[in-house]
Amino acid sequence: MSEQVQASVGQILREAREAQGLALENAAIRLxxxxxxxxAMEADDFSSLGQPVFARGFVRNYTRLLGLAPEGLLARMEGAPAEPATVSPLPTPSSRSWLTSPWLLLLLLGALLLGAIPVALYWWLNSDVEESPAPAPVQHSRSAPAPVPVPAAAPAVVPAPAMEVPLAAPPVVLPEAAPAEPAVVPPAVPADAGAPAASVPGVAKGALHLEFGADSWTEIKDASGNMLLRKLNTAGSSVDVSGTPPFNLVIGNAAQAKLTYNGRPIDLKPFVDVTVARFTLEE
Incomplete structure (x- = not known):
C-alpha cells in the first residue's frame, strides 16, 4: 500500500499500460x-502538454482508456486548481442591498408616475384630434369618381390599326419558314441520345488492398468525403476497399503495413510522421 501511495501519476499510468500489454504507439492512436x-504524461511532465486544463483532460482520457478511476489521479497532479476559491460572492451583496433600498424604490415609482402622466395626456389629446377630421375626406371621395370614365374612350382608337395586320399577312414569309422547322428537329434527337453514353466512363473507381504486420488504426475517405474504413486492424489481417479517387488515408504503424492501389504497390515511407502515415492517393 505504501508503494502505491508514493508512486507518481505518470508511474501509475505507465505500469497500468505495461500490465495490459499496450504499446505507446497504439495508446497514442486510440487517444x-x-x-x-x-x-510526457508517463514522465509527469504535464507542463509540456500546455495549459493545466488540457493536461488534466489528457490524463482523464488516458486513465479511462486504461480502466482506472480518473478522480484519484487528477487530485494528485501538481498544480491542481482550487476552483472553489475563485467564486467570490463579493459583488452580489452590494447589488442586492442597493436594489432593495427603500429610497430607490420610491425614486423608481416617482419616475414612473412622472413619465406616465405626460404620455396619458398626449394620448388623450391626440385621440380627440383624430376623431374630428375623419368625416371630411368622405365628401371628397364621392366627388372624385366623376372624371374617371373620361379615359375609357381611349380603347376605341386601338381597333383602327388592327385592320393593317391582315395586309402584312399575305407575304410568302410563312410558307418559307415551314420547311425549315422539320429540318432542325431530326439532328436534335441523336444529340440527346449521345449524352448518357459520355457520362458512363466518367465514373472512376479505385481498389485498395492493405496488409497489416502489426496492430494499425486505419481511416480511408473517398473523393466525396465518405468514410470507407475506420477501425483498428489486428496484426496479420488484410482489408480491401474500393471507391472514387482521390482517397485520404491515415495508417498507423505504417512501417508494418503494405498498400497496393489497383494492383500497384505504394511506398508508405515518404508519408510517415513518427509512426503514422497521412497522405492523399490520386489516380
Whole structure:
C-alpha cells in the first residue's frame, strides 16, 4: 500500500499500460494524440502538454482508456486548481442591498408616475384630434369618381390599326419558314441520345488492398468525403476497399503495413510522421 501511495501519476499510468500489454504507439492512436504526449504524461511532465486544463483532460482520457478511476489521479497532479476559491460572492451583496433600498424604490415609482402622466395626456389629446377630421375626406371621395370614365374612350382608337395586320399577312414569309422547322428537329434527337453514353466512363473507381504486420488504426475517405474504413486492424489481417479517387488515408504503424492501389504497390515511407502515415492517393 505504501508503494502505491508514493508512486507518481505518470508511474501509475505507465505500469497500468505495461500490465495490459499496450504499446505507446497504439495508446497514442486510440487517444488521437502524439506519442510524445503519452510519454510526457508517463514522465509527469504535464507542463509540456500546455495549459493545466488540457493536461488534466489528457490524463482523464488516458486513465479511462486504461480502466482506472480518473478522480484519484487528477487530485494528485501538481498544480491542481482550487476552483472553489475563485467564486467570490463579493459583488452580489452590494447589488442586492442597493436594489432593495427603500429610497430607490420610491425614486423608481416617482419616475414612473412622472413619465406616465405626460404620455396619458398626449394620448388623450391626440385621440380627440383624430376623431374630428375623419368625416371630411368622405365628401371628397364621392366627388372624385366623376372624371374617371373620361379615359375609357381611349380603347376605341386601338381597333383602327388592327385592320393593317391582315395586309402584312399575305407575304410568302410563312410558307418559307415551314420547311425549315422539320429540318432542325431530326439532328436534335441523336444529340440527346449521345449524352448518357459520355457520362458512363466518367465514373472512376479505385481498389485498395492493405496488409497489416502489426496492430494499425486505419481511416480511408473517398473523393466525396465518405468514410470507407475506420477501425483498428489486428496484426496479420488484410482489408480491401474500393471507391472514387482521390482517397485520404491515415495508417498507423505504417512501417508494418503494405498498400497496393489497383494492383500497384505504394511506398508508405515518404508519408510517415513518427509512426503514422497521412497522405492523399490520386489516380
Amino acid at each position: 488521437h494524440l502524439m506519442q510524445r504526449q503519452i510519454e
